[in-house]
Amino acid sequence: MLRIRKARIVKDKQLEMVNIYIEKGKIKDIIPVDNALLPAEKEIDVKGNLVFPGFIDAHVHFDDPGFTEREDFETGTKSAAAGGITTIIDMPCTSIPPVTNEKNFNYKLEIVKSKAYVDFAFWGGVTPEQVESEEYKKSLPALKERGIVGVKFYTVSGMQLYPRMSIPDMDKVFRLMKELNLVCAVHAEDCNLVDYYSYLMQKMGREDPESWSEGRTYAAEPAAIWLVVGIVQKVRNKLHIVHLSTKEGLNIIRWAKDHGLDISAETCPQYLVFTAEDFKKQGAILKIAPPLRQKEDREELWKGLKDGSIDFICTDHAAGRYPEEKSSPNIWKNYAGIPGIQLAASTIFHYGYHLGRLTLGEIQKLMSENVARRYGLYPQKGAIKIGSDADFTIVDLDKKWVLNPSELESKGKYSPFSGKEIRGKIYLTIVRGKVIYREEEGVIGEKGYGQFIKSKSR
Numbered sequence: 186m187l188r189i190r191k192a193r194i195v196k197d198k199q200l201e202m203v204n205i206y207i208e209k210g211k212i213k214d215i216i217p218v219d220n221a222l223l224p225a226e227k228e229i230d231v232k233g234n235l236v237f238p239g240f241i242d243a244h245v246h247f248d249d250p251g252f253t254e255r256e257d258f259e260t261g262t263k264s265a266a267a268g269g270i271t272t273i274i275d276m277p278c279t280s281i282p283p284v285t286n287e288k289n290f291n292y293k294l295e296i297v298k299s300k301a302y303v304d305f306a307f308w309g310g311v312t313p314e315q316v317e318s319e320e321y322k323k324s325l326p327a328l329k330e331r332g333i334v335g336v337k338f339y340t341v342s343g344m345q346l347y348p349r350m351s352i353p354d355m356d357k358v359f360r361l362m363k364e365l366n367l368v369c370a371v372h373a374e375d376c377n378l379v380d381y382y383s384y385l386m387q388k389m390g391r392e393d394p395e396s397w398s399e400g401r402t403y404a405a406e407p408a409a410i411w412l413v414v415g416i417v418q419k420v421r422n423k424l425h426i427v428h429l430s431t432k433e434g435l436n437i438i439r440w441a442k443d444h445g446l447d448i449s450a451e452t453c454p455q456y457l458v459f460t461a462e463d464f465k466k467q468g469a470i471l472k473i474a475p476p477l478r479q480k481e482d483r484e485e486l487w488k489g490l491k492d493g494s495i496d497f498i499c500t501d502h503a504a505g506r507y508p509e510e511k512s513s514p515n516i517w518k519n520y521a522g523i524p525g526i527q528l529a530a531s532t533i534f535h536y537g538y539h540l541g542r543l544t545l546g547e548i549q550k551l552m553s554e555n556v557a558r559r560y561g562l563y564p565q566k567g568a569i570k571i572g573s574d575a576d577f578t579i580v581d582l583d584k585k586w587v588l589n590p591s592e593l594e595s596k597g598k599y600s601p602f603s604g605k606e607i608r609g610k611i612y613l614t615i616v617r618g619k620v621i622y623r624e625e626e627g628v629i630g631e632k633g634y635g636q637f638i639k640s641k642s643r
């Protein structure tokens with residue numbers, strides 16, 4: 186038995202000091218610190234630091250296999266470990282081949298499982314070609330059986346192997362996914378608006394950061410959310426909107442929730458901290474899709490997290506080769522993405538908790554419990570409960586530090602947070618009872634320790 190001593194946990198909105206007992210990677214007992222100690226062979230004294238159920242990042246692109254010059258499962262999950270993230274869910278489209286059938290799923294799992302430092306789950310995929318041939322009717326139930334958390338759709342896509350879906354295609358696939366009780370996750374930016382205005386900007390010879398924002402015009406996000414909500418109103422399937430960036434998009438999600446649709450949404454630290462103004466100053470480093478918006482959008486996203494209309498926080502971790510893919514003076518030639526997983530927890534403590542926007546209890550839900558519940562991982566993940574996996578994100582809440590991007594474990598050693606003082610640092614990361622990161626020592630886990638976690642949604 187292992188004892189985690191003096192763990193400060195958030196319970197019913199209160200802080201409570203407990204000792205947590207772990208056996209075979211699971212939580213065996215949780216006992217107030219004043220009670221008598223139970224016998225244990227090993228002890229980790231966490232000295233009253235805050236202990237959360239392991240944080241889950243449900244939206245990452247670890248690029249393996251296929252784009253490993255940008256990131257791979259080893260560097261991606263190592264970066265997760267250093268950032269206090271104990272489970273990641275990898276997207277289906279930024280590996281080759283995309284996870285669109287059982288064979289591709291097995292192939293990817295075989296390659297990545299010996300590299301993972303933290304536990305991981307997979308998103309599945311569908312292509313328009315599979316809808317055309319009706320192959321999706323076989324591939325989706327098989328992927329469901331293998332344990333995917335849901336399927337990712339794009340309303341606009343620059344990926345050759347993973348094109349966007351039309352409304353009729355989404356309607357068909359959403360119907361099957363309703364039967365299978367799978368979440369449909371959508372990257373919502375209307376392709377007609379994005380394609381046309383991006384074309385126009387480039388035709389005008391614009392190369393500045395603002396031309397990227399103007400091309401991927403504001404209305405594209407609410408327009409695409411309305412379109413998919415329109416389908417979900419007919420089909421009544423489970424919908425999830427990824428990386429929400431606009432106030433107007435959020436208002437549609439609120440409307441859909443008020444009207445009884447089963448819809449959830451996530452946003453990312455980059456949309457909660459930075460705006461189009463920062464993009465103008467920092468340039469390519471902050472190039473992302475959808476682009477950064479205005480201050481009023483950013484503040485509304487915080488409100489959405491607070492009032493429950495946004496369900497959780499993910500990173501959309503996507504590393505470009507640095508500096509090659511992130512330093513062209515022409516914004517259109519740069520890679521769109523930020524490797525954010527190592528900083529997400531710290532930045533949410535800094536900008537969320539310390540700046541008074543979120544409570545610790547809210548952060549616990551937004552970074553862990555709500556994600557696990559939505560994707561069928563709860564209560565194995567997302568809870569400090571007897572019987573749950575002993576995954577913990579342990580935080581030194583007041584520690585101030587300054588990020589040097591060379592310290593990132595990701596292959597992409599760049600960050601818009603570079604040089605900023607952040608208050609809140611990961612103290613320990615524990616996955617199934619094993620310490621895999623310690624502040625003074627760095628990542629001390631082993632690759633291959635991370636396990637594939639099957640979604641249990643039925």
Ligand SMILES: [Zn+2]
Nearest residue numbers: 244246276501
């Ligand atoms: Zn993404």
